[in-house]
Amino acid sequence: PKTVERIAAGEVVERPASVVKELVENSLDADASRVEVAVQRGGKDGIRVTDDGIGMSEDEVRRAVEKHTTSKIRDIEDLESGVATLGFRGEALHAIGAVSRLTIKTRPRGGDTGTELRVEGGDVAEVKPAGCPEGTTIEVEDLFYNVPARRKYLKQDGTEFAHVNDVVTSYALANPDVRVSLTHDDRETFATTGQGDLQSTVMSVYGREVAKGMVEVDPDESDENDSNLPDGPLESVSGLVSHPETTRASNDYVTTYVNGRYVRSGTVRDAIVDAYGNQLAPDRYPFAVFFLELPADTVDVNVHPRKMEVRFADSDGVREQVQTAVEEALLREGI
Numbered sequence: 001p002k003t004v005e006r007i008a009a010g011e012v013v014e015r016p017a018s019v020v021k022e023l024v025e026n027s028l029d030a031d032a033s034r035v036e037v038a039v040q041r042g043g044k045d046g047i048r049v050t051d052d053g054i055g056m057s058e059d060e061v062r063r064a065v066e067k068h069t070t071s072k073i074r075d076i077e078d079l080e081s082g083v084a085t086l087g088f089r090g091e092a093l094h095a096i097g098a099v100s101r102l103t104i105k106t107r108p109r110g111g112d113t114g115t116e117l118r119v120e121g122g123d124v125a126e127v128k129p130a131g132c133p134e135g136t137t138i139e140v141e142d143l144f145y146n147v148p149a150r151r152k153y154l155k156q157d158g159t160e161f162a163h164v165n166d167v168v169t170s171y172a173l174a175n176p177d178v179r180v181s182l183t184h185d186d187r188e189t190f191a192t193t194g195q196g197d198l199q200s201t202v203m204s205v206y207g208r209e210v211a212k213g214m215v216e217v218d219p220d221e222s223d224e225n226d227s228n229l230p231d232g233p234l235e236s237v238s239g240l241v242s243h244p245e246t247t248r249a250s251n252d253y254v255t256t257y258v259n260g261r262y263v264r265s266g267t268v269r270d271a272i273v274d275a276y277g278n279q280l281a282p283d284r285y286p287f288a289v290f291f292l293e294l295p296a297d298t299v300d301v302n303v304h305p306r307k308m309e310v311r312f313a314d315s316d317g318v319r320e321q322v323q324t325a326v327e328e329a330l331l332r333e334g335i
């Protein structure tokens with residue numbers, strides 16, 4: 001493709017983790033109940049995402065790799081609230097195809113034939129019928145093989161894989177009813193059961209030791225009459241936080257979703273940490289999985305594909321509500 005297209009692709013695709021994010025979002029948008037992610041050498045050599053979603057016909061898959069094509073209609077309200085379907089610009093597959101060798105195998109649900117489509121450096125190289133199960137498998141090989149400057153900038157396998165792991169973990173935790181698995185260099189990192197509850201999903205992702213002492217934060221459930229959530233911008237808070245003795249030196253394990261979207265939020269993280277008071281050793285962080293709901297017009301979620309930032313109109317209010325909810329949950333458990 002033309003240089004300009006490769007530069008544009010760089011807006012969407014920064015590293016293997018950004019490819020994984022777009023592919024997993026597409027699978028979830030396609031109503032998948034199973035999403036398998038497998039990467040080689042941190043994703044630099046290969047990324048494969050398999051789902052059992054609605055799949056695509058030959059026409060649809062041809063269109064899917066064109067520029068600015070999307071099957072997902074969004075009205076202006078969706079765009080403003082930033083929370084409708086996960087994908088939002090119809091350019092991810094096109095961009096990924098411009099900077100890799102991309103193969104899509106797909107069969108629509110109930111359809112009797114599948115299609116295999118190959119894109120190489122932005123050009124459709126081959127389209128042929130293929131025997132494949134219902135759903136979609138997308139394989140991305142040799143990311144940035146034709147953009148040496150980008151390729152060079154990629155970090156060591158372990159670092160790239162850590163980013164991939166963050167992405168897949170965040171979608172797994174947010175979708176307990178979907179079976180999500182992650183494999184690196186043919187070794188399984190984790191696999192969730194898709195059985196629908198957060199607790200068992202946390203166990204699959206972080207292991208039994210972390211999961212077993214976790215405390216449920218759910219101020220709506222804790223009182224039979226009214227919600228115990230103090231007044232403030234948040235309409236609801238729920239999630240799990242770890243026992244104060246189950247901590248890590250990094251805050252990577254505080255996972256937050258705002259109106260269903262994964263974000264990194266210092267406000268929320270600080271509120272959770274403060275709730276533990278001096279129970280937490282210095283420079284240690286708990287595990288937490290947190291879902292916040294608030295009116296779309298009181299929060300600005302930056303939906304740029306490379307960012308996961310959030311700004312609350314009333315961040316002090318959010319902070320206070322989260323801290324109180326966690327304090328009460330810990331207190332209830334006698335912690």
Ligand code: ADP
Nearest residue numbers: 026030064070071087088089090091092093136
């Ligand atoms: P967007 O997700 O914004 O629509 P993408 O470039 O990510 O744009 O995908 C383009 C289109 O390809 C989607 O709108 C969808 O119709 C189709 N598509 C992509 N991935 C899948 C998948 N895993 N299953 C079914 N359809 C898919």
Ligand code: MG
Nearest residue numbers: 026087088092
């Ligand atoms: Mg998409």
